[in-house]
Amino acid sequence: MSVKRIFLSVICLSCFLSAHAGQGADSVRIYYRAGYRYVEPGFRDNRAALDRLVRYIGEARSAGRLERISIRSYASPDGANRANELLSERRADSLSSWIVRHGSVPASLIDRQAAGIAWDELRAQVAASGMLYRDEVLDVLDNTPVWIFDEKNQVVGGRKQRLMDLRGGEPYRYMLREFFPDLRSSVVVTLYFRSEETPESTQPPAVAPPPAPEPGLKPAENDEPQPATVPDTAAAPERTDEAGEAIPALIGKASPEAKGWTPRLVVKTNAVGWAMAISNVAVEIDLSQKLSLNIPVYYSAWNYFSGTTKFRMLAAQPELRYWPTRDRRLFAGVHFGVASYNLALGGKWRIQDHDGMTPALGGGVSVGYRMPLGRSDRWNVEFSLGAGAYRLHYDKFHNEPGGAYSSTVRKTFFGVDNAAVSFSYTFDLKKKGGRR
Known part of the structure; x- marks a missing residue:
C-alpha cells in the first residue's frame, strides 16, 4: 500500500x-x-x-x-x-x-x-x-x-x-x-x-x-x-x-x-451407490483454480437377497475435472476406470472377470453440477453423469448355486459408466498466493 x-x-x-x-x-x-x-x-x-x-x-x-x-x-x-x-x-x-x-x-x-x-x-x-x-x-x-x-x-x-x-x-x-x-x-x-x-x-x-x-x-x-x-x-x-x-x-x-485462491478438499459419497447397496467414498482435491482431481472408490461383497442376484464389485474411477465458471458449479471431466466384478441379475448367466484377475479397464467423459446446501457453502449436493468404453474379459457361469462354467468372453462395452447424486463436505487447504 x-x-x-x-x-x-x-x-x-x-x-x-x-x-x-x-x-x-x-x-x-x-x-x-x-x-x-x-x-x-x-x-x-x-x-x-x-x-x-x-x-x-x-x-x-x-x-x-x-x-x-x-x-x-x-x-x-x-x-x-x-x-x-x-x-x-x-x-x-x-x-x-x-x-x-x-x-x-x-x-x-x-x-x-x-x-x-x-x-x-x-x-x-x-x-x-x-x-x-x-x-x-x-x-x-x-x-x-x-x-x-x-x-x-x-x-x-x-x-x-x-x-x-x-x-x-x-x-x-x-x-x-x-x-x-x-x-x-x-x-x-x-x-x-x-x-x-x-x-x-x-x-x-x-x-x-x-x-x-x-x-x-x-x-x-x-x-x-x-x-x-x-x-x-x-x-x-x-x-x-x-x-x-x-x-x-x-x-x-x-x-x-x-490471487487469493484457496485450494479445497472435498469428501463425498454417492447416494445412488448406496441405493444399490454399494458402499462408496470419494475424495476430490483442487489442483488449480480451474482443475480438480476426483477419486471415487466403490465396494460391494454381498448378494441381493438370493444367490442368483448380486452386484459384487471393487472399482475406482479417478477423474480430472475442469470448472469453467467462477462459482465452480458446472464441471466437465475425463476419467479412467478399473473394476473387478461378479454380477448376476437373476437371469440364466452369472459373469465374473476372467480368473478373478482381469478387471474391466477403460475410461470416458462426464458432466455435472454442484450446488450448495445451506448458507455456509461447505455442504453441497452434486449431480453427475458419465459415459465411456471398457474392455471386458470375463467368464460365464450358469446362474445357480455352484453353477458350471460355460465360456470366456472378450468384448468392448460402450455406455453409461457413472451416475451419481453425491453429498459432500468441503475443507480449506493451505492457502496459495494471494495479496495481503
Whole structure:
C-alpha cells in the first residue's frame, strides 16, 4: 500500500469517528470471492481479521464499553449494477450473522450499510497508483455519471462502459486484475466508550474504511434507479462476466480470482451407490483454480437377497475435472476406470472377470453440477453423469448355486459408466498466493 493511500485512509477513518467524540474504535476488513456473499475464514487474510474482530468485541464487552458495531459492505464494478447492490446487501447480512454467532452480541447492536459498488475507493486506488492513463481514468470517474440518459430517458451509456472503452480496455483490465479484488469487501468498525484510565490503549484501526470522495466525485449517482435494459454501445466484447455484462479480455495475465485462491478438499459419497447397496467414498482435491482431481472408490461383497442376484464389485474411477465458471458449479471431466466384478441379475448367466484377475479397464467423459446446501457453502449436493468404453474379459457361469462354467468372453462395452447424486463436505487447504 502506498504512503498516499495510507494517508487518505487514516484521514477517512478520522472523519468517520469525528461524530463519536469520547469513543474509541477498532476496524477490520473482510474480503470475498467474486460473486460470493458468504464469510469465508480461509480466504485471503480473513481468518486473522476475524480473530482480531472477535478479540476486539470480547475485550469491549468484558469491560462494559461496547456501544455498537458498524458494517459497510461493497462490491466491485464487474457485474450488473443492480446485482452488485444486492450482493453488497447480502454480504452485510452474512457478516452480521457471523458476528452474532461468533461474537455473542445481539443483532440490535449491529448497524449494516450496503454501499453497492465501491466507486469512491476505486478512485482512491487509481489516484494513489502509477497505472497507465491514470488521469484519463480519474476524469471518467469524476465526470461520468453511473448512467447516461438520452432525451427519451433511455440509457445510452455510463461510467462503467466508458472505463471499459477507454484505450481499448487496457486500463479496465489493469483495474480488474489489481484493484477489483480489494473492492469485494466489508469494513467492520467496533465502536466503544474510551476508558478514562487508559486513553492511550485504543488500538489504531487495522484496516481503514474507504476514503471519502475527493472534490469532483459524484457518489450519489450510485443510488440512481437501475434500467431494465442497457443498450450495447460498444464494439463486441471479448468476453462477458457472470451477469452477462461485457468485460475486455484479459491478455497474458492471471485472472483476478487466481490471487487469493484457496485450494479445497472435498469428501463425498454417492447416494445412488448406496441405493444399490454399494458402499462408496470419494475424495476430490483442487489442483488449480480451474482443475480438480476426483477419486471415487466403490465396494460391494454381498448378494441381493438370493444367490442368483448380486452386484459384487471393487472399482475406482479417478477423474480430472475442469470448472469453467467462477462459482465452480458446472464441471466437465475425463476419467479412467478399473473394476473387478461378479454380477448376476437373476437371469440364466452369472459373469465374473476372467480368473478373478482381469478387471474391466477403460475410461470416458462426464458432466455435472454442484450446488450448495445451506448458507455456509461447505455442504453441497452434486449431480453427475458419465459415459465411456471398457474392455471386458470375463467368464460365464450358469446362474445357480455352484453353477458350471460355460465360456470366456472378450468384448468392448460402450455406455453409461457413472451416475451419481453425491453429498459432500468441503475443507480449506493451505492457502496459495494471494495479496495481503
